[in-house]
Amino acid sequence: MATRVTAPATAQGSQRIAPSAPHLLGCDFSSSPSQRKPIVVAQGQAIAGQVQLTGLQYFHSLDAWGQWLAQPLPPDQHWIGAFDLPFGLPRELVQTLGWPLQWHDCIAHYQSLTRAHIRDTFAAFCAARPAGSKLAHRATDGPAGSSPSMKWVNPPVAYMLHAGLPYLLAARWHLPGLHTGHPQRVALEGYPGLLAREVLGRRSYKSDNPIQQTPARQQARAELLTALEQGHTRLGLCLQLTPEQRATLLADGSGDRLDAVLCLxxxxxxxTRHAAGDALYGLPATLDPLEGWIITAPPPPCPV
Known part of the structure; x- marks a missing residue:
């Protein structure tokens, strides 16, 4: 079941959107969505450095989200989405386990496993490694500050990859640098923490535990929203919100809605990178085709 909350076509002070502008999506993903914690999708459009939030949509099951991803699109519509789930596993992990080193084959093998098997396999991998380097990392984890995609608890990003990627592939989404799909549907790996930390440092702005949804975290969300609205990030984009939208994002102590907007x-x-002629939508040309890369993370250093 999906719930949609829409907004007026123009926000206060924003410009009218050109009909040909790409339809933009930001997805805060859950590997076990529910009424209490749904998958949240922020939708919007952009023009001249202004990003307008046009709606929030909620999915309480993976199948409902998958059906929405696969919906028919008009011939002239182009979707570009950033999804907060990993698109690949660390090369070191895959090599050590003897899994296929080609992305498609590796993901197909991974999808064939149960969560219990994944947990046990990854736990055994960690147990055989020295303290301080238990988990294997992707090259993007350092620049992005992201959790390893093999991590199965706090947060369970390994399960997010396992649960979410099959739906994107089944709906024929195009994953630049990894998988050729339908050019109307472009999926990029997002990570809201990357943009949030640029503004807040390590200050927390959210918690799934209502007891920990404190005034200090609400203040952090307010500061983050102000910075996004004023364009005070290296992305050079200004977020356009109605007063009602801003109040909704501020009041959500879980941060799920705000995370979807950060991905947006x-x-x-x-x-903007694609409009300038970049077929990889801003991903580095040197990305590892097995691991993938988080969009907007600084590129890896060039080989010497």
Whole structure:
């Protein structure tokens, strides 16, 4: 079941959107969505450095989200989405386990496993490694500050990859640098923490535990929203919100809605790179085709 909350076509002070502008999406993903914690999708469009939030949509099951991803699109519509789930596993992990080193084959193998098997396999991998380097990392984890995609608890990003990627592939989404899909549907790996930390540092702005949804975290969300609205990030984009939208994002102590909006801004940045002629939507040309890369994360250093 999906719930949609839409907004007026123009926000206060924003410009009218050109009909040909890409339809932008930011997705805060859950590997086990429910009524209490749904998958949240922020939708919007951008023009001249302004990113307008046009709606929030909620999905309480993976199948409902998958059906929405696969919906028919008009011939002239182009979707660009940033999804907060990993698109690949660390090369070191895959090599050590003897899994296929080609992305498609590796993901197909991974999808065939149960969560219990994934947990046990990854736990055994960690147990055989020295303290301080238990988990294997992707090259993007350092620049992005992201959790390893093999991590199965706090947060369970390994399960997010396992649960979410099959739906994107089944709906024929195009994953630049990894998988050729339908050119109307472009999926990029997003990470809201990357943009949030640029503004807040390590200050927390959210918690799934209502007891920990404190005034200090609400203040952090307010500061983050102000910075996004004023364009005070290296993305050079200004978020356009109605007063009602801003109040909704501020009041959500879980941060799920705000995280979806942060991903929306990452998708908007990617759309500007594509409009400038970049077929990889701003991803580095040197990305590892097995691991993938988080959009807007600084590129890896060039080989010497």
């Amino acid at each position: 801004l990452q998708a908007a940045w990617a759309s």
